Amino acid sequence: MATKRDKNFKYDAVIIGGLGHVGLPLGLVFANKGLRVCLHDKNIKNAELVQNGVMPFIEYGADPILKKLIKKKDALTVSSDIRDVSLAKYVVIAIGTPVDEYLNPNVRVFLEYFKTLKKYLRKNQTIIIRSTIYPRTCQQIMKVLGKNVLLAYCPERIAQGYAIKELKELPQLVAGVTQKAQNSAIKLFSLIAPKIIKVSMEEAELVKLFTNAWRYIQFSITNQFYMIANDFNLDFNRIRQVMSDGYGRAYNIPSAGFAAGPCLLKDTMQLAAFNNNNFFLGHAAMMVNEGLPNFIVEDIRKRHDIGKKKIGILGMAFKAEIDDTRDSLSFKLGKILRFHGAQVFYSDEYAKDPTFVSKEQLVKECDIIIIGVPHAAYKKLKIPKKAEIVDAWGMRG
Ligand SMILES: NC(=O)c1ccc[n+]([C@@H]2O[C@H](COP(=O)([O-])OP(=O)(O)OC[C@H]3O[C@@H](n4cnc5c(N)ncnc54)[C@H](O)[C@@H]3O)[C@@H](O)[C@H]2O)c1
Structure with a gap:
């Protein structure tokens, strides 16, 4: 592992939506690089499968990594307890961002989630949005979380099913609300991505x-x-x-x-x-x-x-x-x-x-x-x- 472990945190990264199509392969790739990863998710059925070393959906190349890591101490933890969010240096958000029945973005539901999350966030954590978001959502999130939070947007661009391969191949876009937030997210993604492309929040959202x-x-x-x-x-x-x-x-x-x-x-x-x-x-x-x-x-x-x-x-x-x-x-x-x-x-x-x-x-x-x-x-x-x-x-x- 290239970064030093932060002793103040039990986990290096918690992935919220960590048992979904974006969150789970990302968590596996991070954990395979030696990070202590917590997969936080409300999907109890998938939690049981993953804890037993079974992938809940097809993700090429993921099965042997999961089987290996789930047996390894401290590599991969599955959690449905939101308090675990407080225990990780990086908080990666990979929950769904659906449109409603009239095809309008459902930003409110996403923002509401941050109101809940805020209670569990600590100083020195970096919050990374991985979900695809409606432009300027990060600005709205800042209003909910307060201006001192380290917030970054690092959109996922993999083709579903091929994340394990593509996470190692695709350049990672990294935007931060401040230089410090961007640098912190770069440190994390440099562990897995072959190239980092620095962008502004708005550029990342539109790309x-x-x-x-x-x-x-x-x-x-x-x-x-x-x-x-x-x-x-x-x-x-x-x-x-x-x-x-x-x-x-x-x-x-x-x-x-x-x-x-x-x-x-x-x-x-x-x-x-x-x-x-x-x-x-x-x-x-x-x-x-x-x-x-x-x-x-x-x-x-x-x-x-x-x-x-x-x-x-x-x-x-x-x-x-x-x-x-x-x-x-x-x-x-x-x-x-x-x-x-x-x-x-x-x-x-x-x-x-x-x-x-x-x-x-x-x-x-x-x-x-x-x-x-x-x-x-x-x-x-x-x-x-x-x-x-x-x-x-x-x-x-
Ligand atoms: N699927 C893809 O290939 C892909 C690629 C790039 C970007 N994205 C984007 O990534 C985001 C996630 O997509 P996905 O396909 O992984 O969705 P998904 O439904 O497979 O995964 C989302 C996960 O979040 C969990 N979740 C939802 N609300 C939660 C909450 N309040 N607390 C804890 N867990 C919660 C769900 O249980 C689920 O496991 C979306 O914004 C999507 O547009 C998806």
């Missing part, structure tokens, strides 16, 4: 939202192209291949498919709200991406009376090779199909649900099979010739 909105808009462009090509009775994936064949300027066009999950749409809408709802491209991207399930259903309805069909969706997670179904568009697709009277079957390689069937049963039963998410297991899956396959991703070639 994070711009990055996710950028990705979300990119996906919407390719989804819109898919719809245009399809309406033209052409194979978009062939067009996409030709676009980038020997033509570098089009190399990075992503495949079509559901742009879903808990971050991209939410962060695009946070940016729209911040800019007084003046984010035409962001809203257009939402209409296209959220409209893809409807497009797929309407396209099938042109060829079939779907009230008489059995339709299967392969892949219910929000993206490939993970087990997280949060805000997955496969469920929206299923709902629309059911509304039109179809008998719908769900299957997933990783996400578990008692209502899901196996992929083998799904392909045996169904007349129409839609690839919801391109888990690799579906690439070579034998599908009876009589079934129609709908594959916006182009994964089956």
